[in-house]
Amino acid sequence: MTGAPVRGLILALCLPAVISNLVTTAYNLADTYFIGRLGTSQSGAIGIAYSVMTVFQAFGFFFGNGSGNSMSRELGKRNNERAARLLAVGFCGAVLGGLALAILGLSTLPHLVVVLGSTPTIAPYAIAYLTPILIAAPMVCGSFALNGLLRYQGLSLYGMIGLVSGALLNFIVAPLLIFVAGLGIAGAGIATAVCQTISFIILVTFAVRRGVVRLDLRNGKPDMLLVREIIGGGMPSLLRQGAGSLATTCVNLAANPFGDAVIAAMAIVMRIMLAINSIIIGLGQGFQPVCGYNYGAGLYRRVKEGYWFCVRLSTIALVIIAVAVAVLAPDIIGLFRSDPQVIAVGTVALWMQCCTVPLNGFAMMSNMMQQTMGKTVIASFVAVCRLGLFLAPAALILAHCFGVPGVQMAQSVSDIISFIVTVPLQVHILRSLGKPRSTV
Secondary structure, three states: OOOOOHHHHHHHHHHHHHHHHHHHHHHHHHHHHHHHOOOHHHHHHHHHHHHHHHHHHHHHHHHHHHHHHHHHHHHHOOOHHHHHHHHHHHHHHHHHHHHHHHHHHHHHHHHHHHHOOOOOOOHHHHHHHHHHHHHOHHHHHHHHHHHHHHHOOOOHHHHHHHHHHHHHHHHHHHHHHHHHOOOOHHHHHHHHHHHHHHHHHHHHHHHHHOOOOOOOHHHOOOOHHHHHHHHHHHHHHHHHHHHHHHHHHHHHHHHHHHOHHHHHHHHHHHHHHHHHHHHHHHHHHHHHHHHHHHHHOOOHHHHHHHHHHHHHHHHHHHHHHHHHHHHOHHHHHHHHOOOHHHHHHHHHHHHHHHHHHHHHHHHHHHHHHHHHOOOHHHHHHHHHHHHHHOHHHHHHHHHHHHOHHHHHHHHHHHHHHHHHHHHHHHHHHHHHOOOOOOOO
16 A cells, blocks of 8 residues: 555556446436336436435445544554454444434434425325335445445455445346336335345455454444544545535425426436546545555655546546536436426536536545545535535525526536635645655
8 A cells, every 4th residue: 555556556446446336326327217217206206315315325434434534544554453443333333323314214204205305296206215225224324334444444346346246136126126026116215225235244244254454343342532533534424425415405495396307307417427426436435545544654745646646537537428428418318217308407407517527526536635634624624515515505596596497507506616615725735745754
């Protein structure tokens, strides 16, 4: 981690993460496609469920990244005993957090889907889809956490195998339950719950048997210093994903007065943009363990070299992808739902977001670097800017002022403002890095 060429190291570590993210995203898109065959209201239910799934990610990433950031620095210092404690506490926290979410969600589900923006016609489908997924919440949160905890040990391949196995299985199980068994959207929810549980079992097996430090629940007793480290390292992820859930809810609420078709269109666009951004997130996930190890070892030149390599590569990739998606936008939206109104609304929203998505290369890499270095305040602020602080009010205000076009442009407006805010903060971080120490 501290001696190999930085670029090759990042590419080797990010490849499993990118593949894992792409396969998982392909599953999400396939799920959207299958459910889209059922009707427009069912497609809208996916947008409602996305807010809940983002909360699962928030808890999983909070414990996974919170423990993982500190764990990678401790491994860089060769303090394996403390790293093992961070691993166990992060895993236990994610599973228990998922259990709490399951209890809360299941006990309030009929009211919850309305609060999240469901129309009367969408609500029954959202409830049917979310019920089995909420039951599996402890495993879902645990999987998100373990994927990160393995990655921070430099074991991205194991995380990829765990997540990809469940996603590939879902390609088979989902259509069987939806169409062959006749369970409709409930079948999609059951398939997701079962396959996420299988991924969880695989990831636990790797963490127990193959980790640099092995998962042992006897190490799961936290102390206040360790808890503060996890909170500090994980808070940006919690805020980022929590803000994403809030923003998705606000987009649904903004689209609600304009009908199921607008909610369905924005849900499809969100899934498509998630697919695009997942590639960049995978690259950043390859950079984070390199950043953590080298920052912990005081090798700041290598940290900066890796950061700028990732910014350049991610921006070039996003420009190419954005151009391709913009050209094919009507066909891409039509693939998921043939409703003419859904296609019309979704195409314009996709065009707008393709114009600004290349800015995410700089913004995402900066935020991941800040988080891994333990710059909690700055990282947390930047994390909430794009999705929460700017997107949520932009969706509500612009929809009120401009109607459907306001809903369509909200994400692009948020991207631009977030980029402007991130630049001076990241410049400050880069200037704060001292001179590198020798690798000898």
